[in-house]
Amino acid sequence: MQKSDLIVGGKIRRFSNYRIIEHQLNMTAFAILVITGLSQKFHGYNLSQWIIINLGGVDAVRLIHRYAGVCFAVLTITHIIVGSAGVIFRKWPASMVVNKKDFTDAIENIRYYFGTTDQPAQCDRYDYKQKFEYWGVVVGGLLMIATGLILWFPAGVVKYLPGELIPAAKAAHTNEALLAFLVIIVWHLYNAIFSPEVFPLDTAIFTGKISVSRMKHEHPLEYERITGESAGHRHAHETEEVKQENG
Amino acid sequence: MRVRLFFVSAFALLFLFLSIAVTAAPPPVSESVQHCLGCHGNDFSLELQKKEKLPLFIDINKFTGSVHGSLDCSACHAGFSAEKHPARVLKNIREYTVSGSVICNTCHTKFKSAMHAKMTEIAKKGGKVCVDCHGAHSIQRAPKGVSKDSGYCLACHVNELEISFRDGEKQSLKVDIEALPLSVHSKLYCSDCHFGFSAEEHPQRVFRSKRDYILAASESCRRCHFDKYTKTLESIHYAMLSQGNLNTPVCVDCHGAHSISHTGKDRTTSAKRCEKCHGGIYKIYATSVHGNALFNENNQDVPVCADCHRAHNILDPRTFDYREKVPQMCGNCHANKTLMGKYGLSTAVLNSYLQDFHGVTLKLYKKQKDFGDNTTTKPIAVCIDCHGVHDITATTGPNSSIVKANLIKRCQKCHPNASENFPDSWISHYEPSLKRAPLVYFINLIYKIFIPFMMVGLILQILLHIWRYAVNR
Numbered sequence: 001m002q003k004s005d006l007i008v009g010g011k012i013r014r015f016s017n018y019r020i021i022e023h024q025l026n027m028t029a030f031a032i033l034v035i036t037g038l039s040q041k042f043h044g045y046n047l048s049q050w051i052i053i054n055l056g057g058v059d060a061v062r063l064i065h066r067y068a069g070v071c072f073a074v075l076t077i078t079h080i081i082v083g084s085a086g087v088i089f090r091k092w093p094a095s096m097v098v099n100k101k102d103f104t105d106a107i108e109n110i111r112y113y114f115g116t117t118d119q120p121a122q123c124d125r126y127d128y129k130q131k132f133e134y135w136g137v138v139v140g141g142l143l144m145i146a147t148g149l150i151l152w153f154p155a156g157v158v159k160y161l162p163g164e165l166i167p168a169a170k171a172a173h174t175n176e177a178l179l180a181f182l183v184i185i186v187w188h189l190y191n192a193i194f195s196p197e198v199f200p201l202d203t204a205i206f207t208g209k210i211s212v213s214r215m216k217h218e219h220p221l222e223y224e225r226i227t228g229e230s231a232g233h234r235h236a237h238e239t240e241e242v243k244q245e246n247g
Numbered sequence: 248m249r250v251r252l253f254f255v256s257a258f259a260l261l262f263l264f265l266s267i268a269v270t271a272a273p274p275p276v277s278e279s280v281q282h283c284l285g286c287h288g289n290d291f292s293l294e295l296q297k298k299e300k301l302p303l304f305i306d307i308n309k310f311t312g313s314v315h316g317s318l319d320c321s322a323c324h325a326g327f328s329a330e331k332h333p334a335r336v337l338k339n340i341r342e343y344t345v346s347g348s349v350i351c352n353t354c355h356t357k358f359k360s361a362m363h364a365k366m367t368e369i370a371k372k373g374g375k376v377c378v379d380c381h382g383a384h385s386i387q388r389a390p391k392g393v394s395k396d397s398g399y400c401l402a403c404h405v406n407e408l409e410i411s412f413r414d415g416e417k418q419s420l421k422v423d424i425e426a427l428p429l430s431v432h433s434k435l436y437c438s439d440c441h442f443g444f445s446a447e448e449h450p451q452r453v454f455r456s457k458r459d460y461i462l463a464a465s466e467s468c469r470r471c472h473f474d475k476y477t478k479t480l481e482s483i484h485y486a487m488l489s490q491g492n493l494n495t496p497v498c499v500d501c502h503g504a505h506s507i508s509h510t511g512k513d514r515t516t517s518a519k520r521c522e523k524c525h526g527g528i529y530k531i532y533a534t535s536v537h538g539n540a541l542f543n544e545n546n547q548d549v550p551v552c553a554d555c556h557r558a559h560n561i562l563d564p565r566t567f568d569y570r571e572k573v574p575q576m577c578g579n580c581h582a583n584k585t586l587m588g589k590y591g592l593s594t595a596v597l598n599s600y601l602q603d604f605h606g607v608t609l610k611l612y613k614k615q616k617d618f619g620d621n622t623t624t625k626p627i628a629v630c631i632d633c634h635g636v637h638d639i640t641a642t643t644g645p646n647s648s649i650v651k652a653n654l655i656k657r658c659q660k661c662h663p664n665a666s667e668n669f670p671d672s673w674i675s676h677y678e679p680s681l682k683r684a685p686l687v688y689f690i691n692l693i694y695k696i697f698i699p700f701m702m703v704g705l706i707l708q709i710l711l712h713i714w715r716y717a718v719n720r
Contacts, residue, residue, distance in 0.1 A: 043607050049611070052615075057611070057612075058607075058611040059623065059625075113712060113715045154672055155662040158668055159664070163669060164671060164672070164684050168690055172694075175690065175698070179694065179697070179701065182698065183702075186705055187705045187709070
């Protein structure tokens, strides 16, 4: 592939339409699940009760939650099947697999934050933060699907398994939900919206494109790999320039 | 000698005089009366046809103290005199009393009140005649001008009076004067409740039945107890009454009429009130852990009917509104630390229910209903579903298996495919711990540590990132 095909108007194609749609569906399902789920978990709050009453009562909320849960489950399972099939048939590289470099990158980046190195970690297609979130969604998602099904069909499950599994599944489901919600609200929204490097919004997952300067800055190894050009030795003072181009 | 004779005779006369005075000299009565007393001053009686004995003794003191004390016997007993004493054949005492009362009419030609006319009118059918109330030889003047004083009313109502209803039923109008002072209303006047009645007024009322009379009489109570009356308007009893079921209880059915006592002092009495109509349930209650403690140990801490069903605003227990209130009802005692401490019972039972799936659902249903959503009809399991309604059993001891058996039956109502071990999924009001539900305990523990650890780590990274960015600029 030629460099001229890769870069159009200073932007590099990063995500296919399939991934864009997948993210939007996942985002919608997640939002619905959080709204209908956490309002049940925190049932004592006025806001929760307002949500439940305006969605047509707790029975309706539970129904919506289960439908959204089915959508989320289908998305997650499809993603795993498609993703692993792609890797098996060498359609795409296993770029999400966690390796030793991710750990060293994390340490290096923290050292950079503290000022003990003058350059952040050099990452490939996905940096360690993105891998952390990705696997959080996949593993957490599988846990939510499993515990959610147990809670949906308690009598059926207890026919074959001990009864204590029901309250245990409830504890896991509700705690994991809170964790996922907090990680998304704090970590994901910071990285996608509030981080000064992307503010007001990282549009990559919506348009599928990323600016060359951000690519060089955030995924230098990938940039070098796909273009054959050097991403350039990036110094700390360059970040400001990156931000301007990004906008 | 003459002087001596004078003193002796004077003393003799004085002694004679005194002895006559001391031995209760007969009061001055007319000669003809004395003539009658010649025989009737003695204790003897006449055997009538029906083997009844008619006493013929006249207490002259009572007679002279009566309003008729100055009359001759023959004034009433016409036809009898010193010369004439006709022999009569009498069937029984009642016949004699009724026939004797006719004589009163010769002087008292007009009845003072319509009440008297009515009472003598029904005399033929076994009602009252004059002497039944006023007596015969000891007639007293009726108290006058004390319209508020109960004594005026009691002058008649201590007697065996009766009212007949149109359906033929009868009701005694005799007031139990023994019970009256014990009533909380002992300081009230009759007319405070029986308004419209006084020394001047005694309206004649006609009721279709005894029940109609009781229902009308109960209307009096609300003149003072309006708060209680308004509460009864919300009750299932009132709803049934207004639908035409006249047998539903009104005030006097539970509280009594002339013997109203303080309520709530003794729980047994309170429970017994409901027994009158709800006898079957009362029996079941008596065998429950609460009823048993009340009746066998006289334990006054236990709930009686009115504690759960309320006394005046008794709700229909089959409604959602009632079901929704059950956890709080039980919680009134079972979440009370001092009360439960006496019996070594846990007070966590209420919250462990309310915070669980069913408790939350119930609470949210209630909220939805408050916002006008009446579509929720699912009967969510509450305390009584597993522990019993009137037959509540202890969760420890020989009957504890009943609770377990109830549990699975109750689960299957909403979870039709629930298996025998399904109730295990409810960890029975216990907080998850190493002993009880260790898996739940560990999962909660892990997240309790992991969530803050994760969040603090991520927030620190964000802050470091911002700080680095700011420093680089």
